[in-house]
Amino acid sequence: MTDSHSSDHHAGPGFKAYMVVFGALSIFTAISFIVNSAVRHEVLGAHTGFTLILGVAVIKAVLVGTYFMHLVVDWPKIYYLIFPTFILGAMLIVVLLPDIVLDWHN
Amino acid sequence: MIRLMAHATAVHEESILHMGAPVPNGKLAMWIFLATEIMFFTGLIGVYVVLRNGNPSTREPWPIPEDVHLVEWIGAFNTFVLICSSVTVVLAHFALTKGNVGGAVKYVAVTLALGAVFLVVKGVEYRSKYDHDILPGHVFDRLSEPRGTQYIEKIREQLNGIVARPEEAGPALEDCKKLLAEMELKDGRSQLTPQEAGARVKEILEKHKTVPNYPELHLSPVIPFGNLWASCYFAMTGFHALHVFGGLVIFAIILIMAGLGRLGVQHAGFLELIGLYWHFVDIVWIFLFPLLYLV
Numbered sequence: 001m002t003d004s005h006s007s008d009h010h011a012g013p014g015f016k017a018y019m020v021v022f023g024a025l026s027i028f029t030a031i032s033f034i035v036n037s038a039v040r041h042e043v044l045g046a047h048t049g050f051t052l053i054l055g056v057a058v059i060k061a062v063l064v065g066t067y068f069m070h071l072v073v074d075w076p077k078i079y080y081l082i083f084p085t086f087i088l089g090a091m092l093i094v095v096l097l098p099d100i101v102l103d104w105h106n
Numbered sequence: 107m108i109r110l111m112a113h114a115t116a117v118h119e120e121s122i123l124h125m126g127a128p129v130p131n132g133k134l135a136m137w138i139f140l141a142t143e144i145m146f147f148t149g150l151i152g153v154y155v156v157l158r159n160g161n162p163s164t165r166e167p168w169p170i171p172e173d174v175h176l177v178e179w180i181g182a183f184n185t186f187v188l189i190c191s192s193v194t195v196v197l198a199h200f201a202l203t204k205g206n207v208g209g210a211v212k213y214v215a216v217t218l219a220l221g222a223v224f225l226v227v228k229g230v231e232y233r234s235k236y237d238h239d240i241l242p243g244h245v246f247d248r249l250s251e252p253r254g255t256q257y258i259e260k261i262r263e264q265l266n267g268i269v270a271r272p273e274e275a276g277p278a279l280e281d282c283k284k285l286l287a288e289m290e291l292k293d294g295r296s297q298l299t300p301q302e303a304g305a306r307v308k309e310i311l312e313k314h315k316t317v318p319n320y321p322e323l324h325l326s327p328v329i330p331f332g333n334l335w336a337s338c339y340f341a342m343t344g345f346h347a348l349h350v351f352g353g354l355v356i357f358a359i360i361l362i363m364a365g366l367g368r369l370g371v372q373h374a375g376f377l378e379l380i381g382l383y384w385h386f387v388d389i390v391w392i393f394l395f396p397l398l399y400l401v
Contacts, residue, residue: 015200022193026186033182036400046401053396061389068196068385070378077128081137082144089148096156 012070021067025060032056136379140386143349147390150345151397154338166330171399173329174336175238176231181399184227185391191220192388195381202374210377211364217384218357221350228347235336238326242340245332246304254300257328261303262289262296264325278314278323285310304328342394349387356380 013021032053039049066072127134162168171178198213235241246257265286268275275282285306289296298306307325314323329335360377363369 015197018193018196018200022189025189029182029185029189032396032400033178036178036396050401053400057393057396060392064192064385064389064392068192068388069382074129074133078134078137081134081141085141085144085148088145089152092148093152093155096152099156099160 012073013067017067021063024063028056028060028063130375132375132379133382136382140382143386143390147342147345147393150342151393154342154397157334157338162331168331169329169335173327174240174332174339175234176339176399178399180227180231181395184224185395187220187224187227188388188391191217191224192385194220195377195384199374199377199381202371202377205371207364207369207371211361211369214357214360214364214377218354218361221354221357224350225347225354228343232340235339240329240332240336242333242337245329245336246326247328247330247332247334249300249304249328257300257326258289258296258298258303260326261307262286265289268323268325275323276314277317278310281310281313282323282325339398342398346387346390346394349390353380353384353387356383 035044035049035052035056038044039046044052066075129137158168194213194217198210198217201207201209201213239245246253246260249257265282268279268282269286272279285303288306289298289303296303304327307327311323311325311327357380360369360373360380363373
C-alpha cells in the first residue's frame, strides 16, 4: 500500500483555530473547577454538578479530538476504528452494573 | 462515439477497488493502537464507576478529596499543564509542516518540559499520600478484627508522638492527652473500642480544622472505602503517568534527532503520530481529573 501522506501539506485547522480551541479548553477547565466549588458550598446540587462537570469533560475531549487530533479532516476515514470502542465501553459498564446493587459485606 | 468511450472509461474506473483505509499506514496503526488504549482506560474507569456507585452508603460514604488529602486545585493545575502541552505539540507539527524545523524543536522541548512538570506534580501528590499512609491496604477503612486492634495500636503510637512534641501539637494537645489517657491499656486492653477511638479521632480532627493556621495532626482517621479509593486512584493515575512518561521518552528521542541534525520536514508525519498519542493521554486525564478530584 503506498503512503499517500504528503509531509509538506498541513491538512486541517490552522494556528488561529488551535489558539481558539486552547482558550476554550482553559475556560472549560475553569468552569468545571467553579462548578465543583459551587457543589462543595452547596450552591449547586450534587447531581447537577456531576452532570455539568462530566458534560464539560466530554466537550473538552471532543474539542481535543476534533481539532488537535485532526478528526475534523480524518473522521470519515477512520471512524469505524473508534466508534466500536464507544459502544464496547458503554457495554462494559452496563455489563458490570449488576455489581452495583450487590452488597457482599452485609 | 466520444461519449460512448467516455462512458466506458467511467464504468471501468468505477469498477477498480482501492484496498485499505485512505490514510497513511502509520496513522492507521496509531489509531488502531489508540482504540485499544480507549478500551484499556475504559476498563479502569468503568470499574471505578461501578465500585464508587456500588457499596458506599450515606453511613459509609465514598471518601471526599479532603479525607484522602487530594487537593482539587493541584489537579486543575495539572489539567491545564497537559492542555498547554497538547497545544504545543500540535503547534510543533504545524511548524514542521511549514518547514520551520527550529520552531518545531522549540515546541517539542516545551511539550517535554510541560509533561515533566505534570509528572513532578503527580510525584508530589503521591508523596503526600505516602506521608499520610493513604496507600492500598494501609488505610483503616473497617475496624473489624484484627484491624481494630491494629488501629488502637496505631492511634496510641501517634498520640504518644504528638504528646512528646507539644510545640508541634498546638491547640490539639489537651484533647490528644485526654484521648491517650482514655486509651491506656488495662489488663492489656484499651478502655475504648476501636470504633469509639475512631469517633474520638474524627472529633479531634474536625475541631482543630476550625482553628486558624492549625497544625496538621498526624492522626489517622477511619476512612470508609479508603483502601478501595487508594487502589483505584493509584491504578488509574499510575497507568496514566506511565503513558505520560512513555510520551516524554519519544519527545526526548525527537530532540536528540534534532540535536544530531537528523530532524527534518520529512518527519512531520512521525510528529503527527506522536501528537495523536499525546492528545489521547490528555483526553484520558480530562476524564480522570473530574472523576477522581471533583465529583
